[in-house]
Amino acid sequence: MPEPILEVSGLVKHYPLTQGILFKKQVGAVGAVDGVDFALGRGETLGIVGESGCGKSTVAKMLVSLERPTAGAIRYKGEDITRLSGRALKAVRRNIQMVFQDPYTSLNPRMTVGDIIGEPYEIHPEAAPKGDRRRRVQELLDVVGLNPEYINRYPHQFSGGQRQRIGIARGLALRPEIIVADEPVSALDVSVQAQVVNLLDRLQSEFDLSYLFIAHDLSIVRHISDRVAVMYLGRIVETGTEAEIYDHPTHPYTQALLSAVPVPDPEARGHRERIILSGDVPSPTNVPSGCRFRTRCWKADERCAVDVPVLAVPEVFRHTTGPAAHASACHFATEWATGPAV
Amino acid sequence: MLLEVRDLHVEFRTRDGVAKAVNGVSYGVDAGETLAVLGESGSGKSVTAQAVMGILDTPPGRITGGQILFQGKDLLKLKEGERRRVRGAQLAMIFQDALSSLNPVLPVGDQLGEMFVVHRGMSKKDARAKAVELMDRVRIPAARERVRQYPHQFSGGMRQRIMIAMALALEPALIIADEPTTALDVTVQAQVMDLLAELQREYRMGLILITHDLGVVADVADRIAVMYAGRIVEQAPVRDIYKTPAHPYTRGLLESIPRLDAKGRELYAIKGLPPNLMDIPPGCAFHPRCPMARDVCRTDAPALHQVADHRVSACHFWRECLDA
Numbered sequence: 268m269p270e271p272i273l274e275v276s277g278l279v280k281h282y283p284l285t286q287g288i289l290f291k292k293q294v295g296a297v298g299a300v301d302g303v304d305f306a307l308g309r310g311e312t313l314g315i316v317g318e319s320g321c322g323k324s325t326v327a328k329m330l331v332s333l334e335r336p337t338a339g340a341i342r343y344k345g346e347d348i349t350r351l352s353g354r355a356l357k358a359v360r361r362n363i364q365m366v367f368q369d370p371y372t373s374l375n376p377r378m379t380v381g382d383i384i385g386e387p388y389e390i391h392p393e394a395a396p397k398g399d400r401r402r403r404v405q406e407l408l409d410v411v412g413l414n415p416e417y418i419n420r421y422p423h424q425f426s427g428g429q430r431q432r433i434g435i436a437r438g439l440a441l442r443p444e445i446i447v448a449d450e451p452v453s454a455l456d457v458s459v460q461a462q463v464v465n466l467l468d469r470l471q472s473e474f475d476l477s478y479l480f481i482a483h484d485l486s487i488v489r490h491i492s493d494r495v496a497v498m499y500l501g502r503i504v505e506t507g508t509e510a511e512i513y514d515h516p517t518h519p520y521t522q523a524l525l526s527a528v529p530v531p532d533p534e535a536r537g538h539r540e541r542i543i544l545s546g547d548v549p550s551p552t553n554v555p556s557g558c559r560f561r562t563r564c565w566k567a568d569e570r571c572a573v574d575v576p577v578l579a580v581p582e583v584f585r586h587t588t589g590p591a592a593h594a595s596a597c598h599f600a601t602e603w604a605t606g607p608a609v
Numbered sequence: 610m611l612l613e614v615r616d617l618h619v620e621f622r623t624r625d626g627v628a629k630a631v632n633g634v635s636y637g638v639d640a641g642e643t644l645a646v647l648g649e650s651g652s653g654k655s656v657t658a659q660a661v662m663g664i665l666d667t668p669p670g671r672i673t674g675g676q677i678l679f680q681g682k683d684l685l686k687l688k689e690g691e692r693r694r695v696r697g698a699q700l701a702m703i704f705q706d707a708l709s710s711l712n713p714v715l716p717v718g719d720q721l722g723e724m725f726v727v728h729r730g731m732s733k734k735d736a737r738a739k740a741v742e743l744m745d746r747v748r749i750p751a752a753r754e755r756v757r758q759y760p761h762q763f764s765g766g767m768r769q770r771i772m773i774a775m776a777l778a779l780e781p782a783l784i785i786a787d788e789p790t791t792a793l794d795v796t797v798q799a800q801v802m803d804l805l806a807e808l809q810r811e812y813r814m815g816l817i818l819i820t821h822d823l824g825v826v827a828d829v830a831d832r833i834a835v836m837y838a839g840r841i842v843e844q845a846p847v848r849d850i851y852k853t854p855a856h857p858y859t860r861g862l863l864e865s866i867p868r869l870d871a872k873g874r875e876l877y878a879i880k881g882l883p884p885n886l887m888d889i890p891p892g893c894a895f896h897p898r899c900p901m902a903r904d905v906c907r908t909d910a911p912a913l914h915q916v917a918d919h920r921v922s923a924c925h926f927w928r929e930c931l932d933a
Contacts, residue, residue: 318795318796319765319794394695426675426882426883427883456649457823457862458861458878458883460879461876461877461878464876465878468875483794485795486868487867489867490876523796524796527795527796527798527799528795528823528824529827529828530826530827531824531863532851533830533847533848534848536828541794541799544796544800547764547766547797548794
């Protein structure tokens with residue numbers, strides 16, 4: 268991995284559950300994110316996959332300081348941004364920008380495209396002198412493949428894919444080093460998704476960006492990511508390079524997730540081994556003891572109900588370089604690695 | 610044919626003009642068969658289905674031409690009362706968003722039972738027993754207790770199972786499922802699709818599956834109809850269409866899916882945007898986005914050419930497309 272630009276350790280976000288109106292008392296907590304560690308290298312794309320409620324969007328919000336973590340550290344170039352406030356925090360935020368999922372609700376319908384993309388300059392006036400802003404916005408429109416003459420139009424005059432380009436231009440306005448993209452293409456039509464994925468790809472090399480790419484579509488994540496982290500119920504259960512995760516998953520949840528993805532090839536019908544998980548994801552207010560995945564795992568035994576598996580490279584693989592030598596939070600990671608390929 | 614849609618035309622009259630949502634769609638489904646209707650938003654795939662079900666918002670919608678033959682009878686010629694007897698009992702629909710399709714203030718058991726009270730004249734007590742039976746069928750655990758619960762007490766996957774149970778209640782001959790798993794997570798999507806396919810086999814129902822997901826289609830469909838700008842541009846058995854698409858739009862869709870062997874390379878992207886339905890391009894509606902477009906495409910709308918047995922393509926250059 269290249270030199271890390273962002274390091275996250277022990278990140279936790281709990282939302283309190285309260286009872287009563289006047290005398291609120293906390294009766295529990297929703298553990299949206301419950302101890303997450305990862306690092307993002309400079310110029311790299313880290314994909315985070317997981318199903319709804321796994322905490323991936325909460326991680327994104329904490330990275331851009333839209334939510335304050337309950338515990339843990341987010342180090343940007345060595346400095347813990349969770350401890351910053353005021354001017355220092357504002358300066359860091361310039362460098363970590365976000366692209367949102369829904370291009371329909373994330374753009375203010377009463378603002379022109381020029382005002383939307385130029386708004387970051389109002390907040391960070393030092394980024395561009397006043398007289399220069401209009402020209403910069405037009406440049407940004409051009410960079411994301413929109414006609415610079417559209418600067419006075421309103422969001423409703425654009426299609427979904429074009430709106431997402433506007434959201435991307437806004438994210439780029441301050442020349443950030445890191446872009447956190449939360450499901451940036453999932454609201455788009457299939458034929459338009461590829462256009463936006465290609466745009467993100469091009470911008471990454473053009474501006475030397477580091478991406479944190481959050482999505483539930485596993486094939487798009489594979490295409491765009493260098494490394495992938497799989498989340499389940501507030502934790503990362505497996506992480507490694509794109510090839511390690513997709514070709515040699517050693518966590519049963521990753522295996523189930525990958526096998527459930529419909530493959531666009533009718534010839535594969537009936538020949539594929541599919542793992543159909545039973546039941547639903549447990550509620551984050553009442554997390555199972557031991558391994559969080561054990562209630563849906565077909566391999567779980569007594570040990571899984573007691574011992575919390577640690578996200579680490581299994582002991583026997585520590586000194587090897589094979590594709591199984593990546594971090595997995597499963598007691599049986601070594602068996603999965605040597606067992607039948609999925 | 611169980612259901613045959615013939616040359617259907619639907620338009621929406623709005624303040625800004627007339628949107629031509631469906632422009633001469635014809636397709637058919639047999640008993641026990643799955644037809645997947647594939648298309649992007651605005652392609653007319655859902656509007657066609659709504660016309661078949663008779664739940665089109667009129668106005669602003671208007672069926673301006675065509676026939677919908679169900680078991681030989683033209684549904685468009687039936688009176689609303691007769692139509693209602695067909696709908697629910699013979700024809701059922703599963704919607705994408707189960708949460709907004711269920712009544713939030715009624716227990717799910719009452720909503721399931723209502724089918725039997727209205728169509729079969731059962732007592733409330735018998736209807737509730739039937740509801741429990743149905744919830745068992747779609748494998749909702751502890752059905753006897755959960756029958757009294759409200760929709761918000763179920764997870765997304767369980768709610769979609771209730772929708773399936775409701776559609777199956779009167780053992781219809783045909784089910785239309787409009788993006789039934791789009792709102793669900795992948796692992797739950799697999800459970801729900803499997804259940805739907807199994808029940809379809811068991812009851813030998815016809816199934817029209819409306820979706821934009823090329824993966825789901827490959828797993829369950831027998832035949833595929835690809836729609837673009839209110840028309841069917843290609844219709845073929847599932848294997849043929851993935852192996853050798855006969856329309857450049859289908860080919861573009863298939864190529865724009867990320868593939869393992871193309872990792873790191875630029876994705877193929879269909880250029881441009883889907884057309885505005887108030888202003889559909891003349892000639893072939895796909896020509897402004899088509900890499901194969903020539904002069905004739907700008908002026909002449911292509912007919913549906915017979916490509917092979919059971920295969921049609923609305924492209925002037927389908928031969929070239931097959932060879933590519």
